[in-house]
Amino acid sequence: MTGRTRAPRSTYRCSECGHQAAQWVGRCPSCQAWGSLEAAAAAPAAARPRVVAAGAPSSPARRIGDVGLDVARARSTGVSELDRVLGGGIVPGAVVLLAGEPGVGKSTLLLEVAAKATGRVLYVTGEESAGQVRLRAERTGAVHDELYLAAESDLGAIVAHIDELRPDLLVVDSIQTMSTADVDGSPGGVTQTRAVTVALTGLAKDRGLPVVLVGHVTKDGSIAGPRVLEHLVDVVLSFEGDKHSTLRMVRGVKNRFGPADEVGCFELRDSGIVGLPDPSGLFLARFGGPPVPGTAVTVVMDGRRPLPAELQALVTGKDIPSPRRAVSGLDNARVAMLLAVLEKRAGVRLHDAEVYAATVGGMRVTEPAADLAMALAIASARSDVALPADVVVLGELGLAGEVRRVTGLDRRLAEAARLGFTHALVPPDPGPGPPGMKVTEVHDLASVARMFK
Template sequence: AGPRVLEHLVDVVLSFEGDKHSTLRMVRGVKNRFGPADEVGCFELRDSGIVGMPDPSGLFLARFGGPPVPGTAVTVVMDGRRPLPAEVQALVAGKDIPSPRRAVSGLDNARVAMLLAVLEKRAGIRLHDAEVYAATVGGMRVVEPAADLALAMAIASARNDVALPTDVVVLGEIGLAGEVRRVAGLDRRLAEAARLGFTQALVPADSGTGPPGMKVTEVHDVAAVLRAFR
């Protein structure tokens, strides 16, 4: 007997999750006796009830296909075995502020603080006296390191007021030395990005080729890639 005794008696356990401020709901497999348990289903709450979303990318991408806007970058995160596009946005305001504010929504606070320090130390972007705001689109929660490079690009884009092309997807983990590290499941992430119409990708070095029709640019460190977009 115990708090999970019922879970041991059944074959499948599903978790129905969602934010109260969003219509998006995620069904995750916690236990599956007859198959993989890391499957994820996307649903939307509507007036008619709960409707399945075979392609939820529209909820997580605010401006795909529109004019480029400074402070935005798109990445692909893995939720279980499912690749999902995620747009990260940043706003950098002011300078010479004694106690600048840092506000984060949908991202890991500690990770954002680390990236701000790396950008200032390794890429020479002045951020210590500016207010920085970072968020995701559609209420998505992004915590995996694979989104580091996209967030760094969004912050640098906002600081320099230079927009990234809208057909670029950005993938890579950033270390404290400013190096860009490889991420797991890159082939699946790039395939999903290509399916959604992205034609360019910034990825870590030695990542291999991408899907047909996609231009893949390998980057070694965050300073080099940011210099190209200044």
Template sequence: MAKNAARPIFRCAECGHEVAKWLGRCPECQAWGSVEERGVAPAARVLAGAPSSVARPIGEVDIESARANPTGVDELDRVLGGGLVPGAVVLLAGEPGVGKSTLLLEVAHRWASTMGRCLYVTGEESAGQVRLRAERTGNLHDEMYLAAESELSSLLGQVDAVKPSMVIVDSIQTMSTLSVDGTPGGVTQVRSVASGLIALAKERGLPIVLVGHVTKDGSVAGPRVLEHLVDVVLQFEGDRHSSLRLLRGIKNRYGAADEVGCFELRDDGIVGVPDPSGLFLTRREKAVEGTAVTVIVEGKRPMLGEVQALVAKTSLPAPRRAVSGLDSARIAMALAVLEKRGKVNLFQKDVFTATVGGMRLIEPAADLAVVLAVASAEREIALPADLVVLGEVGLAGEIRRVNGVGRRLAEAVRLGFKKALVPPDAGPLPDGVRALVAHDLQTALDVLGLNKGR
């Protein structure tokens, strides 16, 4: 073979990683059977050509074209970092029935009312079905255009005809293109359709929102390269038995990637919840054993959450450990520390732990609230009703410091809490709260009187 002859290249269909020869498993993402031959690559060096634009000092680059335009939905704008940037491609993923289409109809209505014409392309439902939902939720506007398409070229034709200032595609898995083989939703089709829509967005400065499905483990369905191609990835979460919905930023090229927006799904649509702490607390006239309140931070937003625990004797040889809204592996570790370091007897006892309002508590700062709720339930001694608990619990029983204690306690004070059990060296605390410091788990149990009568 000649030295400068072209050679074949192989690319992973999941992550786009290129290798020089075929492999059964991608060395980058570890996916099996995803490496495919993708034509040939020239061995000779590519000669320099004319630049497509003139390089300028960074201070002279115009930034007006990259400023975000608000969608009119405040909680969505919070997660996006201010709104939709011209030419941005946003992927909104979530489980079926969580409310993705309802949210985007609200976005389309607000956008049409303030920014201009919006095109909503549906590939999963008929235009009539979407029209009925929009009427039920009060999201009808003359500048909202609706089309039922499932082929990329037809979608592009709709864009040329309508000339919208924003496009919503529901969903990317239902779209296909005749230029490549494969079934809709397959790796090749999803990648090709996404590439075509991204090229359209960048060429015309047109923001495009793509709806994506999720797999059983909660990750975005389809090739992983889809998440790399788009500018923003949002995850819409919620328990179907609860009205609360959380919008999490997973990837954001234009803002913070850890922000969270809160929504409440109602019969007449979806509304933002700017102050969600009240949804995660149970208001009682008197304290009840087995409950503890903590403060977590989602993005930049502190939110109060309540942990409930129930401890009951059992005759089963293997006591049950049921968890709802918490990390089961972390709960198992916390219960072991409580039994070993806190001397709380959980032998032949079922332990049930849960959160209130559908909240998920996975932050280590909630460890102390979990173990104290379980200890309170086992000892049948209630914690003070005006107490919040903060701290990570280590395997040695020590209570470790968490970040942003002052900001967390400021939110607790705003909602009427007057006491706080905190780790040592918690930093400056806001006025109106009395700090109870505990270095380890045994100290925390003593301070709260959970060792009485032991």
């Protein structure tokens, strides 16, 4: 009895996220994109490739102690704050993904890197023309004899430019605009983006060429780009910043060659982007001036970097049936919890008043170590009694009103002392403080909130 050959079963693949489905549907179940599923016939079993014996290795295995380190030494990018996040510089053959929202300043930063990097740099732009990039370079002073521009979106053309110029650094802006004729899909989709990244990664490893890729993400990170590339690249950097503020931060998310929790601070100006080795002035609006009710200063740890943060609160009104709560730069749920703890454990009446809480300088504070400072700022605003201007407040609050310890207390206090603060309110058992600083232990919120009554 002869069996019949079963026809290959068709599958449907989403061009946006790569999800596969057995039948066509109008909306992708994974990424919720409409009309993105396309038919892709599965290969018959007889035509599927079989595992064959491997060929000869490209190079013999060596003892780990015999492997040279010269080719893996980090080289400075010319931008000290970026070097800080990268762990000293960029390693030859490394692939770096710089991800961030459109318009945050990624292209401006990388144009600065391309102008200051040592050696020949190839800057490939798929979003702008070469003339537009030249105009930005003129404005920011990034015109350099060894900086070459190529307005390309095809992978084959990029490889041809690399073969001709032999650059020491390649910048691709952005990876979503690049495509290759070897795979199906539209530019920016998962299939094209992954294929181009895999090809550039292989090229980088083979030639020892450092590559920097620009990737755009939305606020929820749902775009098919950097989120599917994090496991392919060596370094993932997140470029953050509020459009209404000049502060920009480059935060390490993944780094195979250095710390993955570092942060670099920049300021976006008309003349370009400038690194801020000491950004404290952006976060302390009234330091050195008279104390103001509703203001408290704390020190947060952003990665390994202690940064001062000024927290402000405004409490207004009385006997309001539905009072408003507005939060900027802080976690809404955390502030709501602090309001409940203040009213229940410290006796501060807030349920019928409007409360506004914010940070200074466009800083985003989500660390629990800022709980006590935020609570005291709210209590100060309620009673209209200001904290002394030379006091820094550190501590996490529990639901019972107790003050809990925070990590890196010595580094926080050292940074506060360097900035001129002479008194600190800290959790129990802080240890010896910096010279010239008075350290006061705070066990619970009720004891310290009495000063505002």
